[in-house]
Amino acid sequence: MFQGNWSCSGCNTSIKELPFEPKNTSNLLCRDCHSKQRGGSGGGKSFRPQGERKMVQGDWKCSGCSGDIKELPFQPRETGNLLCRDCFRNRR
């Protein structure tokens, strides 16, 4: 396992270790979100809607369109491959 200090792009929770070394830290998923995204069958947990989202203010550049990024829903560890909201969406 790789130790680190990342944030889940789904629920914004902190990720302390991963089974792989992440290259792009802007779209990491914690175990919960990962299993959710795969259509996991575990239905025991109640889903909490996220009312308040902590945004991190900063001055970054989007690696897709070179646009300014003023805030992110997570604290970026690597700033070289950030994506703005538009590019992040277009990517999916």
Ligand SMILES: [Zn+2]
């Ligand atoms: Zn998550």
Ligand SMILES: [Zn+2]
């Ligand atoms: Zn962009």
